[in-house]
Amino acid sequence: MSDWLIRGAALPGGEPADLRLAEGVIAEVGSRLDGTGARVLAADGLVALPGLVDLHTHLREPGREDAETIASGTRAAALGGFTAVHAMANTDPVADVAGVVEQVWRLGQEAGYCDVHPVGAVTVGLAGQKLAELGAMADSAARVRIFSDDGHCVEDAVLMRRALEYVKAFGGLIAQHAQEPRLTAGAQMNEGVVSARLGLAGWPAVAEESVIARDCLLAAHVGSRLHVCHVSTAGSVEILRWAKGKGWRVTAEVTPHHLLLTDELAATYDPVYKVNPPLRTAEDVEALRDALADGTIDAVATDHAPHALEDKETEWSAAAFGMLGLETALSVVAEAMVATGRLDWAGVADRMSVRPAQIAGIAGQGQRLQAGAPANLVLVDPAARTVVDPSALASRSRNTPYAGRELPVRVQATFLRGRPTVLDGKLA
Numbered sequence: 498m499s500d501w502l503i504r505g506a507a508l509p510g511g512e513p514a515d516l517r518l519a520e521g522v523i524a525e526v527g528s529r530l531d532g533t534g535a536r537v538l539a540a541d542g543l544v545a546l547p548g549l550v551d552l553h554t555h556l557r558e559p560g561r562e563d564a565e566t567i568a569s570g571t572r573a574a575a576l577g578g579f580t581a582v583h584a585m586a587n588t589d590p591v592a593d594v595a596g597v598v599e600q601v602w603r604l605g606q607e608a609g610y611c612d613v614h615p616v617g618a619v620t621v622g623l624a625g626q627k628l629a630e631l632g633a634m635a636d637s638a639a640r641v642r643i644f645s646d647d648g649h650c651v652e653d654a655v656l657m658r659r660a661l662e663y664v665k666a667f668g669g670l671i672a673q674h675a676q677e678p679r680l681t682a683g684a685q686m687n688e689g690v691v692s693a694r695l696g697l698a699g700w701p702a703v704a705e706e707s708v709i710a711r712d713c714l715l716a717a718h719v720g721s722r723l724h725v726c727h728v729s730t731a732g733s734v735e736i737l738r739w740a741k742g743k744g745w746r747v748t749a750e751v752t753p754h755h756l757l758l759t760d761e762l763a764a765t766y767d768p769v770y771k772v773n774p775p776l777r778t779a780e781d782v783e784a785l786r787d788a789l790a791d792g793t794i795d796a797v798a799t800d801h802a803p804h805a806l807e808d809k810e811t812e813w814s815a816a817a818f819g820m821l822g823l824e825t826a827l828s829v830v831a832e833a834m835v836a837t838g839r840l841d842w843a844g845v846a847d848r849m850s851v852r853p854a855q856i857a858g859i860a861g862q863g864q865r866l867q868a869g870a871p872a873n874l875v876l877v878d879p880a881a882r883t884v885v886d887p888s889a890l891a892s893r894s895r896n897t898p899y900a901g902r903e904l905p906v907r908v909q910a911t912f913l914r915g916r917p918t919v920l921d922g923k924l925a
């Protein structure tokens with residue numbers, strides 16, 4: 498593997514510097530480093546961030562390889578600046594036993610575009626009836642630490658309590674998809690003024706907030722760690738602020754789309770905007786941006802949810818929930834958080850790399866760019882603007898809500914342990 502010398506990249510919160518990558522680590526950081534024997538990448542005007550870490554990705558393999566594969570999804574991840582992703586368990590078969598999580602982990606390694614950490618199911622078959630073999634998944638080669646029935650809520654409070662207790666033994670984490678199912682039966686979009694106008698069944702904020710409140714209390718009661726997936730309402734933010742104020746071990750994520758898009762888009766009846774949890778109001782978007790800025794929400798997670806054409810290009814009520822996210826995440830965060838002055842690049846590095854890596858407990862990711870750190874990094878052109886072209890995406894699916902929209906920044910290069918996965922904005 499050849500050495501690389503990255504010349505003149507701006508480090509978040511610091512001066513432009515040269516970085517020499519060798520043997521998978523950042524060997525040296527300084528000015529005018531000697532490039533002898535190394536491949537040189539001119540990075541004037543580019544910002545260097547630690548490689549992004551996604552806590553919430555749907556890679557669809559095994560089972561729905563027509564929508565995404567581990568190879569295509571991780572190519573999309575690398576192009577988006579990610580060096581690690583967490584693959585959700587709602588595959589077919591469900592990732593609820595050691596054999597499936599090991600298969601996902603191994604396919605990620607074979608693809609080689611970014612680290613793939615499988616998320617294990619909390620309950621057998623995501624059915625919410627019986628705890629899955631959490632210990633066996635934790636002890637497997639995939640070393641699973643995050644468990645989630647994502648797509649489904651762990652509704653039963655007794656099961657949720659037992660899951661939280663169980664993972665304490667090995668430092669695991671339960672990531673909850675907070676959705677009270679009876680309050681959302683048949684729901685199609687956010688419940689509010691727009692749903693009333695459109696005549697679509699509403700999805701009330703309380704369906705999310707009531708589960709988050711219950712689970713914060715449960716996590717505190719058993720002294721375990723809770724992570725809240727894709728927080729989408731202002732009320733959820735208030736509950737998290739309260740729980741964190743108590744010193745409870747609760748963390749939370751927000752998706753890029755919930756930081757930028759609102760339920761007004763449902764008026765198009767274009768199912769590309771149909772997502773779970775639903776797009777909310779402009780007031781919710783403001784509250785989520787503030788919460789990410791002040792750290793009440795710890796991390797951005799994409800909830801990248803590829804869907805085959807036939808599942809998405811149909812009438813609204815029949816269409817699947819979910820939208821693509823990996824290749825546009827950094828651009829959307831730049832638009833929602835950097836362009837609005839809420840986060841600087843150091844803040845983006847924290848919310849999209851450092852904190853998610855800490856939450857997941859993955860060594861080697863989310864580390865400051867300094868000598869001795871693993872050479873996982875992304876080079877970003879902060880001045881570039883790109884019009885999103887669905888046909889140019891590496892994902893196997895096309896359900897991006899940003900088609901034709903111009904967004905800021907561009908990922909120029911991504912390095913995974915010193916090896917480029919992306920160069921000049923293209924797969925290396």
Ligand SMILES: [Zn+2]
Nearest residue numbers: 647648674726
């Ligand atoms: Zn979910």
